[in-house]
Amino acid sequence: MTSAEPLDKTVLELKDVRASYGNIEALKGVSLTVQAGEIIALLGANGAGKSSALKVTTGLLPPTGGSVRFSGRETKGERTERLVKRGLVMVPEGRRIFPALTVKENLLMGAYFRKDKQEIRRDQEWLLDLFPALASRAGQDGGTLSGGEQQMLAIARGLMGRPILLLLDEPSLGLAPKIIRGIFQTIGEINRTRGTAILLVEQNARLALTASARAYIMTTGRITAEGPSKELLENEEVKKAYLGG
């Protein structure tokens, strides 16, 4: 498990990962890769194991088998906060901003492990530029924001950590279509301008497939389909199961 192999462009690699909650096996051998600068979608119905896959990736759930490599190094036994420092940042499901902290403070929390004050300030300005809705509320408590603004804040907070790979867990959850479109546009922009790789976990399959380059589809703990998103959009089975016919 040394870094003998050359540093390739693979940012994240899950190989035959298994994980379980007690007796229930949530992941029954999941393999996927994310290359540098890619947007990858991970799709599936409720309980398919998408969130478990994310938890294993971020070190919140210890895998019972298989291996997880992040930027060329095995993540086994590495604590979540260490992985964040290495550039693996998750934007958790359901927004989860800090309601009693102001928007600015929320952003500063995203740069918690960073010490470069100048750069932190620059990133803060960049993100407030990127999300003008947040800029006008910079001094306000996170809890007073609308759902869409909170999701933007959660993403912005994640970007404050200058991630190599950003994991987005259901960013469209409970938001109006118009706001979702805006957020997805910004996600694409971040990917283009900063080269941040993005692993997008979504239930909204059509949206995720339009936004991503490649996609994996999970069913009951296994990857059941994978390929370029365009092809999956045309795939009859996928259409039937996830795109409503």
Add this chain to the structure above:
Amino acid sequence: MPEKDGKDPTGAPLRRPREKGRGKKILLSILRPLKAGLWLSLVAFPLVTFKFEAETRQAHFLPERIPLLLLICFGAAVAFDGLGWLKKAFGPGKRAGGILESPPEGLNRPRLSWVNRLLKSRFFKPASGVLLIFLAVLPFISSPYGVNVYITALIYITLGLGLNIVVGVSGLLNLGYVAFYAVGAYTYAILNAQFGLSFWVCLPLGALSATLLGFILGLPLLRVSGDYLAIVTLGFGEITRLVLTNIAITNGPRGIANIPPPSLFGFDLNQSVKPFLLKLGLIHSRTDLDKVLIYLIILMAAILTVAAVHRLENSRLGRAWLALREDETACQAVGVNRAGAKLTAFTLGSTWAGLAGVVFASQISFINPQSFTFMQSVMILSIVVLGGMGSIPGVVCGAVILILLPEYLRFFADYRMLLFGLLMVVMMVFRPEGLIKSARYQHIYRAPKAGEGDPSDSASGK
């Protein structure tokens, strides 16, 4: 009366007919306090009507107390019910649950309470200067009794601010805080009795030993959270008291006496300095200079604590504590070492307790385990809750009220705990955020009244 499942005449399927609702409401509002009163009298029945005599080991039934019991129980139930009504009428606006819609622009500015406004105004510096001079002069012009009370109040301010780091800022409910206070006090008492170490040496040592203990105990405590943390810390507080009662070096339940007050450059203040000051007419003949010195020391300590806690709260670490209280998962997602942040909060909180403990020991010159019961922990926690979680002026205010009030309301002495309980209930109903809300919690969104226009979601399309 209409039928229970009667169709609404207006056709709105989910709304009940108004007139039926009203009759039922009145009936309920009568029944509710009656039920509560009945329950209360059943619970209190054996406590009030039976008297146990320890000498004869016999219980006596006292039926003549029943009317009194009923009166108190039903009275309390009605009063409590009235409290709910009062809250509806005069209490704070309901906080909208869940995710709030964006408030209209006009509501974006936080509405600060007058205390927080004062703290931010340009009058703050001169006002605090005047207050400081007043506080410094206070012990020279008050009675020895007064000075003693002020020392106690300042000790509790320090304790409250320390616990505020743990409970108010970081959200770790610590019910055994008094243990660290005890450790500070015993550090001074033992080191002085055994090795003759002076107050000034023991002050940092007491704080250090409490910090160390906080660190060691914090390690296993990180595995539990929420209610479990409260129970474990409660148990730990009791264990500390029992250890102090049962080991030789603390002299067990008899405690340690003759703890000397602090000295100033080796002078005995009351012997050498007092006559001089008296001649100058600067002090009263009854003034106890030892106590004045303790007062000034704890005043300095309290001021330093305020400054330190203020700095901490607005630091990177303080933000992490607040964030930890809000959402542990999100904290992990941004790379906060949860265990580390919790441990520093727990440990740093203990430091102030140790500091206050040393001063306490020098103030009363005799300590035994009875000075450090669970009630003390409750008292300190009450100060934080009453004053306002996470609010420095709130905690100061809470300590002053909870310590000074009982001193000046001596005639209530027997009912002190009862009044405390009542005060807490009233506080929780009317001001759950505490007397002086933390400036952080001032962004309460009040829904605009009908006709003022609906709050449109301004997030979209921006």
